[in-house]
Amino acid sequence: xxxNQPQTALITGATSGIGLATARLMAAYGVRxxxxxxxxxxxxxxxxxxxxxxxxxxxxxxxxxxxxxxxALENLPVGWQSIDVLVNNAGNAHGLAPIQExxxxxxxxxxxxxxxxxxxxxxxxLPYMLKQKKGHIVNIGSIAGKEVYPGGNVYCxxxxxxxxxxxxxxxxxxxxxxxxxxxxxxxxxxxxxxxRFKGDVERAKKVYEGYRPLRPEDIxxxxxxxxxxxxxVNLAEVLVLSxxxxxxxxxxxxx
Ligand code: NDP
Ligand code: 8X3
Numbered sequence: 001x002x003x004n005q006p007q008t009a010l011i012t013g014a015t016s017g018i019g020l021a022t023a024r025l026m027a028a029y030g031v032r033x034x035x036x037x038x039x040x041x042x043x044x045x046x047x048x049x050x051x052x053x054x055x056x057x058x059x060x061x062x063x064x065x066x067x068x069x070x071x072a073l074e075n076l077p078v079g080w081q082s083i084d085v086l087v088n089n090a091g092n093a094h095g096l097a098p099i100q101e102x103x104x105x106x107x108x109x110x111x112x113x114x115x116x117x118x119x120x121x122x123x124x125x126l127p128y129m130l131k132q133k134k135g136h137i138v139n140i141g142s143i144a145g146k147e148v149y150p151g152g153n154v155y156c157x158x159x160x161x162x163x164x165x166x167x168x169x170x171x172x173x174x175x176x177x178x179x180x181x182x183x184x185x186x187x188x189x190x191x192x193x194x195x196r197f198k199g200d201v202e203r204a205k206k207v208y209e210g211y212r213p214l215r216p217e218d219i220x221x222x223x224x225x226x227x228x229x230x231x232x233v234n235l236a237e238v239l240v241l242s243x244x245x246x247x248x249x250x251x252x253x254x255x
Pocket of ligand 2: 144
């Protein structure tokens with residue numbers, strides 16, 4: 001193990017995609033893990049899978065529910081309060097409709113989950129970090145938080161908010177011993193499109209066809225690199241793209 005290795009990490013959205021890959025990678029390095037999500041069966045099987053490698057605490061809550069977030073995180077078992085790393089990863093897109101056809105429920109889901117949920121979790125975890133004067137928050141933004149694309153409207157707005165909040169948190173926390181980093185992936189093949197297109201498997205698959213999308217493991221490696229830098233180094237922002245992607249809308253599809 002490395003000397004700069006964190007001991008305990010909390011990951012939201014650990015039941016799928018980028019969060020799941022990050023949980024697996026950190027477990028392999030022996031990091032104690034607090035893993036969060038809504039799907040109980042996945043949390044249970046994940047705990048079983050990773051418990052051979054490290055200690056695992058699973059917490060089931062919806063990040064949109066303010067009281068549930070507080071209930072789950074404000075009174076962690078004594079042995080679990082020294083959180084070194086918070087990966088604010090939970091989030092999704094819901095729909096890809098132009099603004100005039102957008103669904104208010106989709107808009108609520110994105111703003112409440114990607115923005116307010118991230119804030120609720122951060123607010124609940126920060127006291128532990130402030131107490132120990134040490135911590136690292138890694139927010140998962142997106143290329144969608146840097147560039148707006150057709151139909152991206154509210155999802156992009158939610159990720160622009162994550163970008164602003166990452167910068168703001170760094171300003172407010174850098175004197176408190178808490179590092180804040182933002183990882184902004186481009187296209188990563190996860191359940192993201194399945195959720196965006198409400199379970200339409202064919203439509204979701206098409207998003208990743210004909211080129212080499214990023215794998216969730218690629219992002220997990222970047223997160224691991226960020227949280228294992230020496231204490232005086234903060235990789236503030238990283239944009240991670242597939243070699244076949246140049247911008248939100250420029251993807252080199254060969255088929
Ligand atoms: P997945 O759909 O595979 O994973 C999303 C995770 O977030 C799941 O574990 C899900 O768990 C959790 N989650 C979603 N909503 C909630 C909620 N309301 N409360 C609690 N947990 C929730 O997608 P990704 O892994 O791709 O997405 C992870 C992050 O990466 C998101 O923030 C996304 O915006 C971002 N991102 C993704 C990109 C991509 O191309 N895939 C590119 C750039 C950024 P559960 O359903 O069990 O609650
Ligand atoms: C996910 C990547 O381009 O589909 O944030 O918005 S994109």
